[in-house]
Amino acid sequence: MYGSGVVKGLALTLKKFFSKKITEQYPEERPFIDHRWRGSLQLDKDACICCNMCVNACPNGVITLESGKDENNKRFLTRYEVNFERCLVCGLCVEACPKQCLKFTREYELATYFRDDVKLGLYHNPKLSAPSSTYAQKTEQKKEG
């Protein structure tokens, strides 16, 4: 009968009106984040062998890795920075790491108030590295002040 479709629709929405709501009340209720979640990045600086694989794997070239050599001719890390602004969060760097020292964290609240804070300074040793980037200086100042 003409009009039955309209009534059926009304019946469905009324049913939904009384059914259980599914909204997650975000700041109070934390969402479940999957274990494989690609959130922020984390670096195990002692395991890093400075092989530059992650730098080469990155499609957008957002990773800066600086290293020095010690007396045994072994490479050590002086600076590791990810420009998260232009990061695609594709995970190719994590996959490329032969020592599994670069990992994704399950962190997901990555919004910041200032543009500079978007950049991830994962490791920086000012004593060892050559002149550091403006960003690194700024974070240093912030920490001191």
Next chain:
Amino acid sequence: MENNIHALIKDSFPELEIQEGHLQVSPEQLAKLMDFLKENGFAYLHDVTAVDWPQHFTVVYQVRSYEKPDKLTVKVNVAKDKPVVPSMTGLWDSADWLEREVYDMFGIEFTGHPNLKRILLDESFMGYPLRKDFIG
């Protein structure tokens, strides 16, 4: 099936050679060949694009059939100094936008196109970005 259509093309265009599933034609032959293909069931102009080789441009057409699993690649080499190809808009309406995109990106002109303007880039854009010598 594929051999079938290949044989048919061989009959009508004896001078053409089918190499690895694609047909290499000259710009003069193109219109005639495409007309023939359209007549013979290739109702689907799937894609038009171009490649910038050091010596010449190659315009690549993918033609297909909706009903039969036929597919064919047609290639036309055009000179770098005067890249002009006849437009296929008379045969397939889909050629309109696809050719405009090629014109936009490579600056290859399609004669007979009713509305050959840039499509993705702005009208005032200078240069053709997908050419290898383009400096952004």
Next chain:
Amino acid sequence: MSVLDNLFVKIAALVRTTLTGLGLGDIWVNLAMVILYLAGILGVMITAALVLVLVERKIAGFIQLRPGPNRVGPWGSLQTVADTIKLLTKEDIIPACADRKVFMLAPVLVLVPTILAFAVIPFGKGMIATDVNIGIFYLIAVSSLATIPFLMAGWSSNNKYSLLGGMRAVAQMVSYEVPMVFSLLGVVMIVGSLQMSAIVEAQSKVWFVLLQPVAFLIYVIAATAECNRAPFDIPEGESELVAGVFTEYTGMKWALFFLAEYANLVLVSAIATTMFLGGWHGPVLPGWFWFFIKTSIMIFFFMWMRWTFPRVRVDHLMHFGWKFLVPLSLANIFITGIGVYLYKTIGW
């Protein structure tokens, strides 16, 4: 019981005696009472609009399996307050090429017919601002004025979307006025009076929704179209015309349109209650409370419809109005006429 039932009437009487006691002349007392009634209606209307904005959003949320606004205040109850503050403090933009006077006048005028129409609504036993004996006639005359502010807004914004919206609004409201009036005529024929209180009185035994089911349906459809609500929200039609007539309005001016929309919703629901659902008649509870309940149910129904249906296209709307609703309502009048005649002559 009767104390509660007559609560507001008693208050009014008390005020009147106080005013007379103060030694004011009859004219002044009457004038003061009219102003008081108007203030009361305005108060009811604005509170209703404020509450309804929240209710609408809650209903929308519930239907869409989400809780709706629930951040400001308990259960989101202060959401509209927050929104109102936001709207009041917003920059008031008048487009450079707009017809300034008309542009500013439109949102004010849009409220006027609605407020005027409330004057003849019986909210409870004896609770009617002016019980004129041409009640319905007055109601229809006044409420059809609401078309003009929409056209003013659409035209003066000097925006193509607004203009299209304004034109649509006029076409729609003019067309749907006709079946709406015809649907109310059936009730008038049975009662034999245009007076609102008489119509409510006539429903003390049986509600007119049972005697006039077709008229009720026509009225509900036409009323939805009259107050531009989905599925007949084509003057606004956000997916087509961005926001239709309201496209250029910001801040408080936009809020006034919004207020008028909800006031209109209350009005058409109140009319439906009065004409078809027995007005303030009901057992046990005081009359004005019954009126409130019935109106609320009507409002819920309108909102429920809005959040279920797609929008009707403008020409379908016209076809439906003129080619289906108008003939149907005429047929309804005809059948009602026969019924009334038979009732009177044979005495069924």
Next chain:
Amino acid sequence: MRTQEITVNLGPQHPSTHGVFRLVIHLDGEVATGGTSVLGYLHRGLEKLAESRTYPQFIPYTDRLDYLASMSNNLAYVQTVEKLMGIEVPERAEYLRVIFAELQRIASHMVGVGTFVMDLGAVTAVFYPFIHREKILDLFSMTCGGRLTYNYMRIGGLSHDIPEEFLPKLQEFLDYMRTALEEYHQLVTGNEIFLARTKGVGVITKEMAMSYGLSGPNVRASGVCYDVRKAHPYGIYDRFNFNVPVFESGDTFDRYMVRMIEMEESVKIIRQAIKDLPEGPVLGKVPKLIKPPAGEVYHSIENPKGELGFYIVSDGSPKPYRLHIRRPSFVNLGVLEEIIKGWKVADVIAILASLDIVLGEVDG
């Protein structure tokens, strides 16, 4: 009486242009007499970008084409490179690829259908499909850690195997889908207002559809039985049993219905794939440095929006010499200017929505 045509800009900012698409329409009252599409607001030059990226590095960029169907884009790209290099993909990966591509089809159609009905004015009808889609996104993020841009396929297989809890969750979802689709039919398909708005509106005839090179649900709604999965089976699609829904009249309603039925068919395919899912690795033997031999390849797959094709020219270096993407939304949108003539503004919106375009893909 003298009347004047008015020109209205629909977009680039408009509630229903599905992104930054601009349509300049000429209106005679309410009726559109013609229109011009203006594109390119989201043009990122992906084809040029590809020339300076290595083959694996371009996978995340394909996510950004049709961002409602990233999995399918990934699949099309990696299969093209595999075809170019002759890489064998492990059985398990092939089956999982089918499962993910079909899940992605459901997710994409959910949005397509939902936004279409929303553009007709039913706001609630967009929330339900998004709720269903959310469940698919949960499955995806469980597997690859992303909700929109998955970057899951790899040349030669997949980046991860599925986690343990994936299959039970997937089964649950497939059972849920049946009621979900029924409910949607109850809410929308039978609704008289919806039928009046969609039946006979924006008809694309069979000839027109073929001439404009449409593909995907749009061409199947016009009576052309063309599905790449059947016509040129790729991957392991020849092993599955499914129907290709074809409708005859080519109006907006048929385009909607094709999508609704395709979702059911996708569920069927996924059920078969789960049944036959073998054990084993998910990444085949792939050289460390992807360096395809000089040559060229064209490969296309059936994406939710239509036939997505990749044309890759390799010069033997680790970076493609030329990469072209045949974007189905771009080609499908070409027909719009033609079919909106003579329809009301409200219909223009409905027709645009029924073509189900994604601007990320149109602009490339």
